[in-house]
Amino acid sequence: MKDVAARAGVGLKTVSRVVNGEPGVTADTERRVQEAIEALGFRRNDSARVLRKGRTASIGLVLEDLANPFYGPLSRAVEEVARAHGALLINGSSAEDPGREQELVLAFCARRVDGLIVIPAGTDHRYLEPELRAGVATVFVDRPAGRIEVDTVLTDSFGGARAGVAHLIAHGHRRIGFIGDQPRIHTAVERLRGYRAAMADAGLAVADGWVSLGSTEPGRVREALAAMLAGPDPVTALFAGNNRVTVTAVRELAGRSRPVALVSFDDIELADLLGITVVAQDSAALGRTAAERLFRRLDGSGEPPARLELPTRLIPRGSGELPPA
Amino acid sequence: MKDVAARAGVGLKTVSRVVNGEPGVTADTERRVQEAIEALGFRRNDSARVLRKGRTASIGLVLEDLANPFYGPLSRAVEEVARAHGALLINGSSAEDPGREQELVLAFCARRVDGLIVIPAGTDHRYLEPELRAGVATVFVDRPAGRIEVDTVLTDSFGGARAGVAHLIAHGHRRIGFIGDQPRIHTAVERLRGYRAAMADAGLAVADGWVSLGSTEPGRVREALAAMLAGPDPVTALFAGNNRVTVTAVRELAGRSRPVALVSFDDIELADLLGITVVAQDSAALGRTAAERLFRRLDGSGEPPARLELPTRLIPRGSGELPPA
DNA sequence: TTGAAAGCGCTAACAT
DNA sequence: ATGTTAGCGCTTTCAA
Numbered sequence: 001m002k003d004v005a006a007r008a009g010v011g012l013k014t015v016s017r018v019v020n021g022e023p024g025v026t027a028d029t030e031r032r033v034q035e036a037i038e039a040l041g042f043r044r045n046d047s048a049r050v051l052r053k054g055r056t057a058s059i060g061l062v063l064e065d066l067a068n069p070f071y072g073p074l075s076r077a078v079e080e081v082a083r084a085h086g087a088l089l090i091n092g093s094s095a096e097d098p099g100r101e102q103e104l105v106l107a108f109c110a111r112r113v114d115g116l117i118v119i120p121a122g123t124d125h126r127y128l129e130p131e132l133r134a135g136v137a138t139v140f141v142d143r144p145a146g147r148i149e150v151d152t153v154l155t156d157s158f159g160g161a162r163a164g165v166a167h168l169i170a171h172g173h174r175r176i177g178f179i180g181d182q183p184r185i186h187t188a189v190e191r192l193r194g195y196r197a198a199m200a201d202a203g204l205a206v207a208d209g210w211v212s213l214g215s216t217e218p219g220r221v222r223e224a225l226a227a228m229l230a231g232p233d234p235v236t237a238l239f240a241g242n243n244r245v246t247v248t249a250v251r252e253l254a255g256r257s258r259p260v261a262l263v264s265f266d267d268i269e270l271a272d273l274l275g276i277t278v279v280a281q282d283s284a285a286l287g288r289t290a291a292e293r294l295f296r297r298l299d300g301s302g303e304p305p306a307r308l309e310l311p312t313r314l315i316p317r318g319s320g321e322l323p324p325a
Numbered sequence: 326m327k328d329v330a331a332r333a334g335v336g337l338k339t340v341s342r343v344v345n346g347e348p349g350v351t352a353d354t355e356r357r358v359q360e361a362i363e364a365l366g367f368r369r370n371d372s373a374r375v376l377r378k379g380r381t382a383s384i385g386l387v388l389e390d391l392a393n394p395f396y397g398p399l400s401r402a403v404e405e406v407a408r409a410h411g412a413l414l415i416n417g418s419s420a421e422d423p424g425r426e427q428e429l430v431l432a433f434c435a436r437r438v439d440g441l442i443v444i445p446a447g448t449d450h451r452y453l454e455p456e457l458r459a460g461v462a463t464v465f466v467d468r469p470a471g472r473i474e475v476d477t478v479l480t481d482s483f484g485g486a487r488a489g490v491a492h493l494i495a496h497g498h499r500r501i502g503f504i505g506d507q508p509r510i511h512t513a514v515e516r517l518r519g520y521r522a523a524m525a526d527a528g529l530a531v532a533d534g535w536v537s538l539g540s541t542e543p544g545r546v547r548e549a550l551a552a553m554l555a556g557p558d559p560v561t562a563l564f565a566g567n568n569r570v571t572v573t574a575v576r577e578l579a580g581r582s583r584p585v586a587l588v589s590f591d592d593i594e595l596a597d598l599l600g601i602t603v604v605a606q607d608s609a610a611l612g613r614t615a616a617e618r619l620f621r622r623l624d625g626s627g628e629p630p631a632r633l634e635l636p637t638r639l640i641p642r643g644s645g646e647l648p649p650a
Numbered sequence: 651t652t653g654a655a656a657g658c659g660c661t662a663a664c665a666t
Numbered sequence: 667a668t669g670t671t672a673g674c675g676c677t678t679t680c681a682a
Binding site: 001002012013016019020044045046047048049050051052053 | 674675676677678
């Protein structure tokens with residue numbers, strides 16, 4: 001910028017004015033400055049700008065795994081809103097590791113992101129307190145924050161699971177299995193709660209062997225499913241707690257002779273062709289809602305932290321309407 | 326930092342030493358500084374650090390659409406490599422718009438990212454020349470750069486398509502359709518070239534109506550497919566140019582009475598259950614390879630720009646082995 | 651309309 | 667082992 005000023009034969013501040021489109025520069029001076037900028041290939045250094053202005057026009061998004069198809073649309077929606085507000089998006093995957101989540105969040109804060117959107121892996125977020133006090137706008141998505149008060153945007157996991165399981169019950173099933181994610185993950189617990197509520201609503205007892213929470217790694221899911229389908233009283237239907245579980249369950253069930261009904265929490269590409277009944281959540285809406293809330297806060301809305309819940313949608317496609325074998 | 330120094334009763338540089346884990350501080354002093362840091366909730370301002378050091382420890386990734394399942398694993402792989410090198414990842418989607426690609430790239434450069442990984446939407450990248458001269462390491466992925474010399478990591482689209490079409494020919498097909506992405510996209514053209522090569526290898530002529538390049542939007546693909554399947558000499562097999570085309574094609578073909586063989590460029594989740602034969606490319610490997618090359622360059626390797634091509638893998642699953650109707 | 655000077659928070663280089 | 671000074675590239679403030 002100094003060089004540009006020298007070459008254009010003007011003061012530093014004049015260049016700054018031109019670069020930022022501020023008024024108070026004659027057309028002629030502006031032209032001279034523009035020429036110098038071209039000639040020198042000058043590009044404003046935003047780091048210095050940030051240092052001076054205090055705002056970075058960037059937000060950080062911490063999620064679990066960008067490679068999971070559930071998070072792609074969410075991330076994209078956040079990016080879209082950020083773009084509309086002139087902000088860039090810094091992305092990080094926690095790999096479901098609370099330590100890594102914290103590391104990423106703090107790295108983003110050190111970069112002085114204006115805001116933070118977090119899909120938490122951990123359950124205690126008090127480490128964020130100094131940042132919140134320092135004014136970093138924060139929204140939690142998909143799962144609630146632990147031990148701090150912040151804006152939260154969730155899917156109605158409880159209601160969705162309850163509706164999905166009730167759907168299976170309505171189609172005659174009495175012995176229904178549930179395979180979900182690890183019990184420290186909020187959505188897994190909520191969906192299990194929804195399952196239990198639906199069973200209770202129908203006056204059905206839940207046998208121990210019908211419920212399995214744990215890693216969504218295929219081997220684990222396969223084993224859990226095999227256990228439910230073995231023995232004297234095998235389940236006739238399965239409620240799969242998320243897209244990862246569903247993918248493995250569908251593969252396993254495809255190889256069986258006796259049909260097992262299936263309802264999946266989360267939609268999956270081409271699930272329509274496979275006739276998989278799902279409880280769909282709108283991950284893009286989740287991201288959009290969270291980002292909009294974040295920017296409203298950055299624009300100075302002083303509302304107290306709120307908790308929003310987005311509804312799910314049951315889409316019958318065949319697998320959930322199979323009668324008990 | 327000044328405050329921390331004051332509170333701990335030490336000099337500025339001593340705090341800096343502690344914060345950065347530099348040697349030359351007594352255990353006792355360090356403790357006092359740490360206490361002050363805790364008490365004040367101090368977190369180093371990386372913007373200032375960047376301004377001083379010249380390196381930001383961040384890289385920018387411009388791709389087409391984070392919501393496309395092809396890019397999730399790619400982005401994740403890049404992030405993983407970046408993490409291993411202590412760098413953060415800034416993400417942007419061009420939405421296949423060259424103007425937006427340029428806007429994103431230049432925004433990243435203004436942030437002084439150390440490096441850039443670009444899946445280009447445009448075909449002329451001379452706007453990058455000043456940045457390249459300024460030392461921004463750059464790797465293009467999935468599609469080559471236009472009119473500049475940079476590292477490039479591609480999938481062997483030509484070879485993959487040629488092998489896929491040859492596979493259909495080997496199963497008896499003579500009238501084979503090709504539906505691909507827009508002709509300004511390099512991979513679309515390469516795959517079409519592969520298709521033509523395979524047909525020529527077998528001594529087969531290609532009728533005008535068998536080839537269709539254009540948007541991958543479902544309506545467009547549906548129309549193109551309908552046209553190929555109508556008339557006196559309908560195609561008996563289809564080569565789908567990418568995952569978006571395949572999704573629509575599979576849906577359409579599922580509704581037809583006469584079976585049409587299908588080979589897809591790009592694998593898709595659950596394609597195994599649907600029996601879709603694919604020419605798979607490894608998008609994670611693409612991202613990993615590009616990122617590794619980028620960091621090797623950042624670490625000072627002075628190799629000239631190179632062009633790498635990753636192989637594809639033909640996975641027969643049924644749809645590509647159907648005989649002609 | 652234009653510019654000079656101060657300073658954002660940090661680190662490199664050089665004292666002490 | 668510790669502190670001082672200068673300056674990274676920009677914007678803010680105030681003066682011309």
